[in-house]
Amino acid sequence: xxxxxxxxxxxxxxxxxxxxxxxxxxxxxxxxxxxxxxxxxxxxxxxxxxxxxxxxxxxxxxxxxxxxxxxxxxxxxxxxxxxxxxxxxxxxxxxxxxxxxxxxxxxxxxxxxxxxxxxxxxxxxxxxxxxxxxxxxxx
Numbered sequence: 001x002x003x004x005x006x007x008x009x010x011x012x013x014x015x016x017x018x019x020x021x022x023x024x025x026x027x028x029x030x031x032x033x034x035x036x037x038x039x040x041x042x043x044x045x046x047x048x049x050x051x052x053x054x055x056x057x058x059x060x061x062x063x064x065x066x067x068x069x070x071x072x073x074x075x076x077x078x079x080x081x082x083x084x085x086x087x088x089x090x091x092x093x094x095x096x097x098x099x100x101x102x103x104x105x106x107x108x109x110x111x112x113x114x115x116x117x118x119x120x121x122x123x124x125x126x127x128x129x130x131x132x133x134x135x136x137x138x139x
Contacts, residue, residue: 032058036136043073050074059136062119065090068128073119077137080115085138090121092131105133 039057042064053062054076065073080086090105110116121129 033138052076058138060134062133062135064130065133066128066130067119067121068123071120071128073133074110075117075119075135076113076115077117078115079137079139080109080117081139082109082114083139086117086135087138088117088119088133088135090129090131090133092129 036058039055039060041053041055041060041062043051043053043062043066044064050072051065052074055062056076056078058079060077062073062075067073086107088105088107106120106122108118110118117135119133123129
């Protein structure tokens, strides 16, 4: 199959305006992958052991988490597959909480439900970490 030049779609499409719309469609599809819409979910500093967050976006922010030992944030997201690459990071409410982390935020994919990500922290001295979790999913 020959290479399709997206800048000259008028060669392949009868109406010139259809070629322009097709080019916009290609650019918009690429933009959604490179710079997706960021969704947010506010857990309102809940201190329950397991918080389930349903947020179906490629990029998102789970706001106002309050995590300690045994606390888990479970993100349900249909974009997560076994081939996904996921970037994630916790942004603490204040910088002194960074010194309380024995290890950074850990994420594992749930074995029972492949569309669930499980976030946990391991703080020092049984302290709690508050802040936001940022994530970005690539497929």
